[in-house]
Amino acid sequence: MKKILAVLLLVFCLVGCGGSVTDKPSISGTVVEVYENSILIDSDGSPYYVSLSAENPDNIERPISVGDEVTVYFDGNVAESYPMQIHKVYAITVNE
Numbered sequence: 001m002k003k004i005l006a007v008l009l010l011v012f013c014l015v016g017c018g019g020s021v022t023d024k025p026s027i028s029g030t031v032v033e034v035y036e037n038s039i040l041i042d043s044d045g046s047p048y049y050v051s052l053s054a055e056n057p058d059n060i061e062r063p064i065s066v067g068d069e070v071t072v073y074f075d076g077n078v079a080e081s082y083p084m085q086i087h088k089v090y091a092i093t094v095n096e
Contacts, residue, residue, distance in 0.1 A: 002087055016051075021091045025076040028095065031068045040083065041072070047083035048072075054089045068096040 029043030038044060039050050050072050064070065071093050080084035 008017040021073045024090050026073045027086070028069065031064055031066050033065060034064060039070075041070060048078070049083055049085045050074075050092070051085075051087050051089050052092070054091060064092065064094060066069055068085045069096060073077050 026042075027043050029041035029048065031039050032042050032047065033040040037052050039052065041048050041050055066079065073086040073090040073092070074086045077086075077088060077092070080089065
């Protein structure tokens with residue numbers, strides 16, 4: 001029984017830990033404003049505040065400037081306020 005439990009735990013860890021950032025939910029848009037700890041993007045006419053406090057800060061390409069097209073990889077949760085807010089960010093890439 002312990003062996004089966006250990007194998008299942010290993011499989012869950014490998015599946016959960018092995019995922020790429022690009023497998024996460026994402027949103028793309030144009031940077032409208034840049035702040036110290038966040039950016040405001042416009043995605044298809046909807047504004048989103050995006051936190052720059054990423055899980056892995058090395059995955060945020062800097063500097064991000066107004067007018068940049070970016071893709072934000074996040075946990076899938078969006079605070080439904082105006083503008084909407086994305087707090088748990090995994091990575092932000094600047095699209096060329």
